[in-house]
Amino acid sequence: MRIRVDLSYDGGPFSGWALQPGRRTVQGALEEALELLVRRPIRVTVAGRTDAGVHARGQVVHLDLADSEWHGMARGQELDPAVAMTRRLRGALNRVLGDLTGAVQVRGITPALPGFDARFSALWRRYSYRIADGPALWDPLERAFTLWHKSPLDVELLNQGASRLLGLQNFLSFCKPREGATTIRELQRFEFARAEDGAIVATVQADAFCHNMVRALIGSALYVGEGAVEPGWLYERLLAQKRDAKSVLAAPHPLVFEEVAYPSASELLARAELTRARREH
Template sequence: MKRIKITVAYDGTDFCGWQLQSGVRTVQGELEGAIARITGSPVRAHGSGRTDSGVHALGQVVHFDVDARRASVPWQQALNSLLPDDITVLDCEHVSDEFHSRFSALRKSYTYSLWLNNSFFLPWRRRFVWKCGPLDLDALDRGMAFFQGEHDFASFQNTGTTVSSTVRTIFEFSRQSGETEHEILLRVCGSGFLKQMVRNMIGCLVEIGRGKAEPDSVRSLLQMKDRTLAPATAPAQGLCLEGVYYGENGCGGPDAGRQQPDTQGGLNSEVRPA
């Protein structure tokens, strides 16, 4: 058997998330269906992590094993010829049997897009931003700073997944220009993320930006370790899995686990990551 690693981008709007589920459309299901058409038999595609319904990806990393006779297939071209328009394979390579898309990952990064203008809204951005309205960006920046470092993120984990520890490390949390002048992009890179942790952090930061909470409330929420005390979860459509990293040089370093795609007019195109 030979192991193939692919990097995948998708518009998550019309998917019920990454994970295979009976009777609904998922990213994993579409990929496995396309792979099976090439191999002639079922093949399990292992993702670097799950994305929820409506969440997008620019750098989801996937691996799967095929018979050695299939190793020479031009997998990127072959899969893209079979996949629907809302999924595309950006990169493909052979890797050792020791590589695992999930367990070998050292860091992941996500972006979240916020629309700040209440006067109008560009219709084609509705799938990719949260129309949250004007925010105090200085207060938002101060709130972001409290998330950086190693913390217990129990207050920012939604129920539904059992984990051995809720301690995670945030290496970077930054604000950047968005795809239009009416947006901002929040980028977060960490050692890993709990269930809906990024969306919960964004929900908290928007409350701070709206003046409904103080920036240092982040520190208090982290210390209390109680999800019921934290603000509501941000909507799914603003979130994008930007990248997964397997080298030692951190987010965006030369050993990153995916290539930087040049996208236009849909998913976040400015940066190249919960």
């Protein structure tokens, strides 16, 4: 049976989500903890892979268990298997993480609906990116998840440039393409706003993201916000369809995977099949 796990994590101490030999990753820690529970290797599928240093509040993964493994989570106690697995997985994660206890948190565990796939059933993913533009806004207590930008940024210019990139586009200029994978994505939201504390928060939402896409979009937009280039420069970069010296990645530590959305139960399988077909062509 398929299980859905909702997670949040501090990406600072990890070399990204995905497994890497000899490196501490979020996937590696989670799968090691799961193996402690079921006494066999477990492979998970994630909604959105994050780079080294990138955080998550609303990450979702799925994994497959035998019925006996699921119902055995309660160890004979009168507990809902979801409650029992949540408690046990949190404990196992603490054992695996050691001095990083608390860096990965299990928010909830539920039996997945028929047809659910954490990656391919998703309708969209949403990220946030926090920027303090000027020393007056630099708070040492928030430095681990805020970009300290030396010069002031014009939010209106940022939004003028960002709005031109919305829609179904080829984001090759803003991606590190993987061999055989498409770089066509539907960018649904790309906007900047001042928070109550004066910092700028960017919101970036798309059906899916290519490798490094969010950081590349933010990094390029900073040139516009500074007034170094015209807002239309971002669209010119999009049309150029190439990565070059002007392709700059924003720092990873202010980036947060906030949320992933899924369709109604009756549409989960169809959505997964459609997405797979798109990604394969």
